[in-house]
Amino acid sequence: MQKYIVGVDIGGTTIKLAIFPVGERAIHTWEITTTDREHITEIWKDIADAIRAKFAELGYDMTQLAAVGMDLPGPICDNGYLPWCVNLGMGACYPAEELSKVLDGIPVAACNDANAAALGEVYYGAAKGADNAALFTLGTGVGGGIIVGGKIVAGNRGVGGEVGHFVVNPDETEKCNCGNRGCLEQYTSATGMVRVAKRLMAKGQLKSKLYDLPEIDLTAKAICDEAKEGDELGLEVIDVYSKYLAIAASHIALTIDPDVIIIGGGVSRAGKILIDKVEEYFIEYTHIAEKKAKFVIAELGNDAGTYGSAALASQLL
Amino acid sequence: MQKYIVGVDIGGTTIKLAIFPVGERAIHTWEITTTDREHITEIWKDIADAIRAKFAELGYDMTQLAAVGMDLPGPICDNGYLPWCVNLGMGACYPAEELSKVLDGIPVAACNDANAAALGEVYYGAAKGADNAALFTLGTGVGGGIIVGGKIVAGNRGVGGEVGHFVVNPDETEKCNCGNRGCLEQYTSATGMVRVAKRLMAKGQLKSKLYDLPEIDLTAKAICDEAKEGDELGLEVIDVYSKYLAIAASHIALTIDPDVIIIGGGVSRAGKILIDKVEEYFIEYTHIAEKKAKFVIAELGNDAGTYGSAALASQLL
DSSP, X not given: OOOEEEEEEEOSSEEEEEEEETTSOOSEEEEEEOOOGGGGGGHHHHHHHHHHHHHXXXXXXXXXXXXXXXXXXXXXXXXXXXXXXXGGTBOSBOHHHHHHXXXXXXXXXXXXXXXXXXXXXXXXXXXXXXXXXXXXXXXXXXXXXXEETTEEOOOXXXXXXXXXXXXXXXXXXSBOTTSOBSBTHHHHSHXXXXXHHHHHHHHTOSOOGGGGSOXXXXXXXXXXXXXXXXXXXXHHHHXXXXXXXXXXXXXXXXXXXXXEEEEESGGGGGTHHHHHHXXXXXXXXXXXXXXXXXEEEOOOGGGHHHHHHHHHHHTTO | OOOEEEEEEEOSSEXXXXXXXXXXXXXXXXXXXXXXXXXXXXXXXXXXXXXXXXXXXXXOOGGGEEEEEEEESSOOOTTSXXXXXXXXXXXXXXXXXXXXXXXXTOOEEEEXXXXXXXXXXXXXXXXXXXXXXXEEEESSSEEEEEEETTEEOOOSSSOTTOGGGOBSOTTOOSBOTTSOBSBTHHHHSHHHHHHHHHHHHHHTOSOOGGGGSOGGGOOHXXXXXXXXXXXXXXXXXXXXXXXXXXXXXXXXXXXHOOSEEEEESGGGGGTHHHHHHHHXXXXXXXXXXXXXXXXXXXXXXXXXXXXXXXXHHHTTO
């Protein structure tokens, strides 16, 4: 009888679910609303109910469920321990054990959302077949995932892949959201890019059409668009951005020697102008490596979580 | 019948060998001279002969040899490929296959020497029992090794653990031995430390007893010794050193989340004054990690290679 895996991607407002025939791509996807913070301990029952209802609707038997994978926006250690999850208002627990309990002991695996995205790209997306890989998600913040030997590296403290908080400029004076100063996220997130642009604009040494924009329109996209047209200040922002991202990427390259470095998140949509510059600095910063890791743009988009979770679950079989 | 593993540590002038009862520490160690560069392709036969002769001398039968591990001073990819080994004058080959061929097909594994040292510390030394670990060898140059899930991470290009060539200062004007500029090795090797001291001395802004030393006596040890006595310039060198090493260590920590970071090599003998400062910056640079990796001093010294090679061989059983 056909066996299925379910991938569960838990976000702050929505839980995405998808059913995968073992070894294949998703054939059914659906969403439920994330359990509210006051009743967050009921989230496991809510997910189990959603899976049971969908299986009933499709005429599948629950014995056909081989394993469940899930990701959530918090650090999960190698032993499955989640110390906290601020975004969900969740305290310390073992998420996989909790969900398995309410699913009659079906095997469940859990990981951090950026780690799931990295594994998803390796199993189904832009990094298919890579042994070692690194993902940067460049959005409002900067996240990441590290894959070694086809497996997520989370570590015993769950900070594997916390690439957004690499200190790349110890001389920085402004604080990062994490409370530290000089983190990669302060330069290479969408907000970081705007921050760098504003700083350069305040100095007033470079010509730019960005001065003419109302502040609300000064976005990462606007900066990249102007840079593509040759805007002096826009190009300088791209340069700062690329230098710091390349430093982080090169340090990862000389640590785990990834086959590919995957770039995801909203900022990755700036595309070629950004990636080309990052790769240029990366090649310089990995002088010692005769052959270089390739840069690729993430392919799975909003499905990265469910696909990555399913990939993680498949490692239980 | 008792089974044995042999660990072989190939250096530029000497090959160290050691016999380990499976799962135990070395019971016999000996050395042979490294095959000269003109006859380097005979090195495999030389090693096999040395093992056979020692087994005969000890009254062991060759059927008691379960596996051989070896390390050498060059990059070895995950598939066993060595693209080159400048220090031995060796061209591209698969070292483990070559040695196995002249040992009647006995299983052989090979890795880079710094990687072996890291694995040795995890199996037998300062990092015993760690799942993930990172080693910095701070000597004439700076090498390193990365362990994830108890295994060496070399990668498909063999540059896993090339931590000495992390670019930590993109604004550096002087060149590293690798041809790049701003590598960790330029600040945290023994020669790098002297270079930093000379630069600060040329500026002449800090008081120091180091000005009174003849140039030949201006060594990493002398700098550390003066720093311990409160020498202004000596302390500044330690500060620069610690900042850069902590940046590299923190980036590794937020990549693979090591349980311990092992410090080895001659410079590590400076001991507490250096490690304390490195750890101080490391804690600052890993602000996001609630629990921190521990710093430990390498324990195996000159035996790291044979012990690490034996550990690698044991993974074949």
